[in-house]
Amino acid sequence: MIKVRIPTPLRPLTKNQGEVDIAAGSIGDMVNTLESTYPGIKARLCDDSGELRRFVNIYVNEEDIRFLKGKDTALKAGDEVSIVPAIAGG
Amino acid sequence: MADLVIPQAILDDMVAHAKELAPCECCGLLAGTDQTVTKIYRIKNVVALEGAQQLASFDSAKIAHLERLSPAERAEIAFVMDAQDLAMAQKDMRRNGLTLQVVYHSHPHDPARPSVTDIKIATDYEEYWGKINLPVPAYLLVSLMQHTPDVQTYWIRGGQVTKAAVDVQQ
Numbered sequence: 001m002i003k004v005r006i007p008t009p010l011r012p013l014t015k016n017q018g019e020v021d022i023a024a025g026s027i028g029d030m031v032n033t034l035e036s037t038y039p040g041i042k043a044r045l046c047d048d049s050g051e052l053r054r055f056v057n058i059y060v061n062e063e064d065i066r067f068l069k070g071k072d073t074a075l076k077a078g079d080e081v082s083i084v085p086a087i088a089g090g
Numbered sequence: 091m092a093d094l095v096i097p098q099a100i101l102d103d104m105v106a107h108a109k110e111l112a113p114c115e116c117c118g119l120l121a122g123t124d125q126t127v128t129k130i131y132r133i134k135n136v137v138a139l140e141g142a143q144q145l146a147s148f149d150s151a152k153i154a155h156l157e158r159l160s161p162a163e164r165a166e167i168a169f170v171m172d173a174q175d176l177a178m179a180q181k182d183m184r185r186n187g188l189t190l191q192v193v194y195h196s197h198p199h200d201p202a203r204p205s206v207t208d209i210k211i212a213t214d215y216e217e218y219w220g221k222i223n224l225p226v227p228a229y230l231l232v233s234l235m236q237h238t239p240d241v242q243t244y245w246i247r248g249g250q251v252t253k254a255a256v257d258v259q260q
Contacts, residue, residue, distance in 0.1 A: 007218070053142075088148065
C-alpha cells in the first residue's frame with residue numbers, strides 16, 4: 001500500500017481524511033485510483049490533457065515527481081506521497 | 091542578533107520585481123546559508139489559472155471574491171506560486187547547498203504586513219514544509235502603497251505574527 005497525504009483544500013473530497021492508503025503502481029495509477037474512490041479529485045490535480053496543474057506539487061518520499069518521471073513515476077509498497085498546494089497568499 | 095541578513099542588492103531586486111508587476115502581486119523566494127540570504131528566485135504568479143484559487147488554501151470568502159474578478163484582476167489581490175518554478179528553485183538550492191530562508195510577495199495597494207489570507211495560508215503551510223524537505227521560512231512583504239516602497243519581514247507561527255530582525259548588508 002501507498003500512503004497519500006491529502007492537503008486541506010482537497011479533504012472535502014476525501015471525507016476529511018488527511019491521509020489515505022491505496023494500492024497503486026505509479027503516480028498516474030494513483031490519481032486514477034483516487035478518482036474512482038473520491039470523484040472530482042483528478043480534475044483538481046490534472047488539466048484536461050492529464051498533465052499536473054501548475055499550482056500543485058506531488059512529492060514521493062520528499063522528491064518532486066517533476067524530477068522523477070512525472071505521472072509515470074513508479075510507486076512501491078511503503079512509499080509516501082504528499083500532494084502539496086502551491087505557496088499562496090493575498 | 092539579526093534573524094536574517096539580506097544584501098541591499100537583493101532587497102533592490104525584490105522591489106524592482108514588485109514594481110515591474112504592479113498593479114499585480116509578485117512573489118518569490120530567498121535562499122542562503124546560516125541565516126544569510128545570497129540568492130533570489132523570482133516565481134511566476136499563477137493565480138489567474140483556472141482552479142488555482144480552489145487548491146491554494148484560500149478561505150471560502152477569498153475564493154468567492156476571486157471568482158467575481160477577471161483573471162487579470164485576481165493577480166492584484168492574490169498570488170499563487172507556480173509549482174514548476176518552485177520545483178526548479180528547490181532543485182537549484184539543493185545543487186548549490188542553499189537553504190530556503192524567505193517567501194516574499196508584494197502588496198501593490200496595501201501595507202507591508204501579512205493579510206488575514208497570508209496568515210491563514212502560512213499557518214496551513216506549517217504542516218507541509220517538513221514533508222517537502224524545506225525549513226519554515228520567514229515571510230517578507232514589499233508594499234508599494236506609498237511613494238517609497240516599504241519592506242518588512244515576519245515570522246508566522248501557529249497563526250501568530252512577529253517581526254523578524256533583519257540586517258541589511260551594504
